[in-house]
Amino acid sequence: MALTCTDLRGTLPLLAQGKVRDVYTLSSNHLLFVATDRISAYDVIMKNGIPNKGKLLTALSEFWFTTVLKDVGPNHFVSSSMDFLPEKLQKYSAQLKGRSMVVKKLQVFPVEAIVRGYLTGSAWVEYKKSGTVHGIQVPEGMVESQAFEKPLFTPSTKAAQGQHDENIHPDKVVQLVGHEYTKKIEELSLALYTRARDYAVERGIIIADTKFEFGLDEDKNVVLVDEILTPDSSRFWLASTYQTGRSQDSYDKQFLRDWLTKNGVKGRPGIVMPDEIILETSKKYHEAYELLTGSEWKET
Ligand SMILES: Nc1ncnc2c1ncn2[C@@H]1O[C@H](COP(=O)(O)OP(=O)(O)O)[C@@H](O)[C@H]1O
Ligand SMILES: [Mg+2]
Numbered sequence: 001m002a003l004t005c006t007d008l009r010g011t012l013p014l015l016a017q018g019k020v021r022d023v024y025t026l027s028s029n030h031l032l033f034v035a036t037d038r039i040s041a042y043d044v045i046m047k048n049g050i051p052n053k054g055k056l057l058t059a060l061s062e063f064w065f066t067t068v069l070k071d072v073g074p075n076h077f078v079s080s081s082m083d084f085l086p087e088k089l090q091k092y093s094a095q096l097k098g099r100s101m102v103v104k105k106l107q108v109f110p111v112e113a114i115v116r117g118y119l120t121g122s123a124w125v126e127y128k129k130s131g132t133v134h135g136i137q138v139p140e141g142m143v144e145s146q147a148f149e150k151p152l153f154t155p156s157t158k159a160a161q162g163q164h165d166e167n168i169h170p171d172k173v174v175q176l177v178g179h180e181y182t183k184k185i186e187e188l189s190l191a192l193y194t195r196a197r198d199y200a201v202e203r204g205i206i207i208a209d210t211k212f213e214f215g216l217d218e219d220k221n222v223v224l225v226d227e228i229l230t231p232d233s234s235r236f237w238l239a240s241t242y243q244t245g246r247s248q249d250s251y252d253k254q255f256l257r258d259w260l261t262k263n264g265v266k267g268r269p270g271i272v273m274p275d276e277i278i279l280e281t282s283k284k285y286h287e288a289y290e291l292l293t294g295s296e297w298k299e300t
Contacts, residue, residue: 002037002049002278006095011088019045020054020232026102030078032085034100035227039281041256043164044269050278054099055300056285061227062101063293068199073188075224076103076215098300106215106223109177112156112165113185115193118208119146120235120247122167123154135169143245145208145237151193153186158213184222185214196229203291205251206242210234231288251288255280 005022012024012032019040024032035057037049058080065077078084080101082093089096116123116133123133124144131140134154155173156165173182189212197207211233213226227233231252242248250257259277260266273281286297 002051003054003095003099004036004038004047004049006034006036006092008089008092008095011092020057021227025105026085029105031103031105032089032096032100033103034096036099039253039256039273041253041260042267044267044271046256047270047272048278050282050285052282052297052299053285056289056297057227057230057232058099058101059297060230060289060292064196064229065224069192069195069224069228072191072195073224074217074221075228076106076226078102078104103225104215104217104223106217106225108158108213108215108225109181109185110158111173111176111185111214112158113189113212113214114154114156114209115151115189115212116154116209117147117151117193117197118206118235118237119144119148120208123209126167134167145242145246145248146244151190151197153189155185181216181222188212188214188222188224192224192228200236200292201239203294204239205288205291206237206239208235208237208248229292231285236288252281252284255284 012026015025016023020035020038022034022036026032035054037051037053039046039050039053062080065075082097084102119127119142127133133152136152153170155170156167159165192212193210200207210229212224212228215223215225217223236251237248255277265271289297
């Protein structure tokens with residue numbers, strides 16, 4: 001059974017409900033970050049969910065936070081264990097176990113720190129039109145899905161709920177968060193992406209691009225927050241079928257997107273996915289987890 005919405009019966013105040021996560025205030029400096037099984041495509045949420053998706057996203061983020069990317073910089077992860085939660089939450093373990101993380105509550109910068117290793121998506125659309133990517137001049141004659149010589153920091157604004165993020169030139173980030181933090185966010189984003197990219201490609205996955213978010217702690221440290229390097233926040237491609245000069249299949253949501261388009265319901269909210277789409281999509285999330293972590297998925 002998929003969990004599309006949490007209900008803690010008012011035990012904790014709900015701070016925010018995103019497309020995927022229900023975020024609760026646990027204490028003055030900690031949040032309870034619960035990944036549901038909700039799935040969105042073309043920016044709208046489906047009515048039913050993908051069983052286990054929230055657990056897979058939580059486990060994958062934890063994996064990156066605590067192993068491969070642990071020493072690149074500080075991150076918000078505290079614990080994903082039920083033992084860490086107060087007594088009053090134990091009775092909600094069916095909703096929380098395996099899909100919740102206690103994280104440090106931080107002031108999140110209003111910037112989506114996107115890093116692109118490959119020319120695709122909205123970057124490819126812009127490049128074809130103007131030879132630039134987020135206003136940055138890049139070499140002529142590149143083809144679709146080609147790797148950039150060096151990964152690019154291509155931020156976007158963090159739009160309010162229901163709005164679309166806007167691609168911006170890195171200089172515009174300076175106006176939003178100042179010179180010092182822009183430099184730090186860019187440096188960290190590139191270092192995190194590069195480390196993860198090199199790790200993943202050895203395991204058969206190309207991380208074409210990804211999105212990070214950062215927050216500021218009380219000592220003015222820039223801290224990595226949110227989920228990281230999941231199929232929801234990144235473009236994963238199978239290295240074995242990768243070819244330049246064409247678009248690559250989206251790793252996780254291709255089945256869903258194709259089905260929505262075929263049925264003429266793309267962009268319409270409250271759509272119920274049929275079982276076969278749920279199954280195919282679920283398979284891809286499991287596959288990503290297993291390829292990247294090198295361990296078999298075990299339900300908790
Ligand atoms: N450590 C943190 N402190 C405060 N807010 C956070 C932290 N980490 C992530 N967030 C915010 O929590 C929300 C996560 O919910 P999600 O469902 O992913 O939202 P969205 O629909 O915006 O992707 C995001 O708005 C993110 O900016
Ligand atoms: Mg999110």
